[in-house]
Amino acid sequence: MSGTLRIHWAITPEIAPRPLINCNRCGGVKAYRCSGKFRVNANGKRIDVWLIYRCVDCDNSWNFGIFERCNRRDIEPVLLQALESNDAGLARRHAFDIVALRKLVGCVEEFPDVAVHKRLLGGASESAVALELQLGLEMPTSLRLDRLLASELGISRSRLQTLAERRLLVVDPDGAKALRKPARQGMTIRIDLAGEPDHEAIICAAGG
Ligand SMILES: [Zn+2]
Structure with missing residues (x-):
């Protein structure tokens, strides 16, 4: 035309979605925001990876499970390196995974x-x-x-x-x-x- x-x-x-979690430090339901940091815990062949969230009021942490009790061989070295270096793009992709967040936390605040x-x-x-x-x-x-x-x-x-x-x-x-x-x-x-x-x-x- x-x-x-x-x-x-x-x-x-x-703005990444914020799970609403019963904060045991504040003593009430609070929004938790993504810190952009992963926590990688290697225990022998087993690896756990979480994305760390923090209470907007008291900084208390909550772990969003990315890999849990995963075999080290199943994680590509490049991916592991990205997780260990808190790759911003990777953190962003997980932080915006509203489906996975909702599976763990019923209530998630979304921003337009x-x-x-x-x-x-x-x-x-x-x-x-x-x-x-x-x-x-x-x-x-x-x-x-x-x-x-x-x-x-x-x-x-x-x-x-x-x-x-x-x-x-x-x-x-x-x-x-x-x-x-x-x-x-x-x-x-x-x-x-x-x-x-x-x-x-x-x-x-x-x-x-
Ligand atoms: Zn709190």
């Missing part, structure tokens, strides 16, 4: 804050009257699609809803109902802004 600006949005969550890195894929912003936004998520987020679009495009959620009802905003896959659900990897959002008087500002905000 001519007049369409295609932009990729790389979305990265900013994200950073969005915008990269132009095609089209000329001067002549554009429509947007095609492609979402790339480093990992799942709890941020609703309409909140993401509203904050990044600088328009209200009710206006997004109206555009969707008029079929001027189309989400692939899942359609308009996707607006009220978390943004997902691989989603494409197409917005026809030809009838919007402020389309230049919206296209600029989108990354054009």
Whole structure:
């Protein structure tokens, strides 16, 4: 389609989920935040690895089991080295593993804050009257699609809803109902802004 600006949005969550744990030092349920540090305990052939969390109020620690009673031979030397050196990327991947956290702790606090890195894929912003936004998520987020679009495009959620009802905003896959659900990897959002008087500002905000 001519007049369409295609932009990729790389979305990265900013705050790791925080398990809510009954803190035995504070004497109540408290959020524990990831320290970014692993604890590796080698006992003969057996290795245990935990990611250390700390109570936000009293610094008490909680161990998130990554490997438990694992045979040393089953852990690649490169991986072991990354664990022992507190590799930031590896810690981040485990810290955002909400499924594994939920298995251990029933209640986990999630944060919708994200950073969005915008990269132009095609089209000329001067002549554009429509947007095609492609979402790339480093990992799942709890941020609703309409909140993401509203904050990044600088328009209200009710206006997004109206555009969707008029079929001027189309989400692939899942359609308009996707607006009220978390943004997902691989989603494409197409917005026809030809009838919007402020389309230049919206296209600029989108990354054009
Ligand atoms: Zn505490």
